[in-house]
Amino acid sequence: MTQQEPPEPHAQWTVRSTGADVAVFEYGRRDAETTVVLVHGYPDDHRMYEPLIAAIGDRARVVAYDTRGGGDTLLDTPDRTASYALERLAEDFWAVVDSIPDRGGPVHVFAHDWGSVQMWDPLRDSRARVDVASYTSVSGPSIDHLRAVSRRRGLRPWQWPSLIGQLGRSWYIWGFHVPVLGKYVPTAFVKAGPNDPAPAATPENMARGVELYRANIVRRMIAGPEPRCEVPTTIVVPRRDRFLSPDLVEGVERWAPDLRIVRVDAKHWWPWTHPRDAADLLLGRS
Template identity: 35%
Template sequence: MSLALTRRTVTNGGVELAVFVGGNPQGPTLVMVHGWPDTHLMWRSVAEHLASRFRVVMYDTRGQGESALPEAVDRKVSFALPDLARDFFAVIDDVSPTEPVHVLAHDWGSIQVWEAVCENGAEHRVASFASMSGPNLDHLGMWVRRNLSRPTPRRLLQTVAQGVSSSYVPFFVSPLAGPVLRTVATRDRWRRVVGSTEGGEPEMDAHASTLVQDMVNGLSYYRANTFNRGARPRERRTTVPVLQLVLTRDVAIRPGSLRESERWTDRLERVELPYGHWAALTHPEVVARETESFIDSTRHHG
């Protein structure tokens, strides 16, 4: 099936965001938010499985794909999580001004949606949130603090495991990352990297032609948010129903690091899937099925 999409532009704080809408215009609205170094294209196969029931909305986050790069000199400000959350709210206010939306998000897309759903009143704008491979950074910071302040062998092992999985982050926030990526990264090489970690190469059109520039621009997400949230985590709670799709073969996010969110949500469900970080590319039908099932459960519960 080929999913027809209509492109529109949503502006937040002077940043133009490319938004793509398709599927069933009479169905509930499902917004999908991608992470690094992806664009809305990563969701195409998932969206095709859901388009008969849902009005599917995807957008390129700021500085990625067809969306604009902020003009601010201080990228640590313009890529901070509160700005990214405001982008998300601007998109959902535009595509569904009167009804709350369902959300599926991955990686940095999930991190910024976590920021949004913990804002006051978010439950009136977001009906459900399915999260993959992107924790709430405040919850993650609290998890690390508690594990280190009250150590047990299991807690220390989990913390070390997540530290090893996150060992690429210091490079990403360093001045070397941009030049190195521009030198060595290509669309085809990245496809092979994803294939080697996931056990199967994604389709070529799952990655945008802007991939290398998206990689470099996306480093600002790490530089603006990674260490300050970990050092000063806040208490962040949400009443939005949350589904954690826990990818047990994820090379970046370990399952133990996600459990902290249970303490800060009124309703959180976990489903473990034996796949890697880019399950949306390798097993889109499974991601679609679990998301649809959770949405149905929240609508019945509500």
């Protein structure tokens, strides 16, 4: 990735959501026909997308925001795990979309890691068919899909190796839930892959973002709504992702009928390490 000066937002604002003041940042051309909303994952904030924003340039209007647990977004009760529930994250997304000045049409959503995980919830909403033109998901499966896949594989002994393999990749998730030990896991998470280039993570983002896992993983792996997505969707699967098995996309087409799967020779932070490829894919030029 070529090093360059990070792009500066030409506008920024705060939008009120349920129990949170969400920090929003705008880049690119406000009069562009295409509006893109970027949703980051853990342990990042919106700055993770600076290389991608630079690669998009003036080809689109770009809106990025800090999700709960990251960056400048402030929660009324940050120590309350329920503040990080997927339902609240979905409300944040719609609040951001509704806050975009002079928005003339549906937005194209690009999300990574926990940004992708959380986006499957608002895409269940009927308004998504009107207000979201497309969705690009990178390394962030639906928890509801994972629940169905895990149950199905648990009943099929020949698929147990795949299930066990994914459990091994998810060691950090279970570590986040262990009292006392959990506070050491974020640092171990970041250092686990020294050859996996990633944006610099702040101690604040590492510590606060843990609540995303505590608020949602166990709860939604036990029970939750059926996955559903009627928005045109592209799932990007980095072949060398150290956190997610490439075969987790199995069966997604059952509930996301307008689906394209793109496999890339990259690691977990593909949007950060390959911003030009990500921009071209997002803008339909790949």
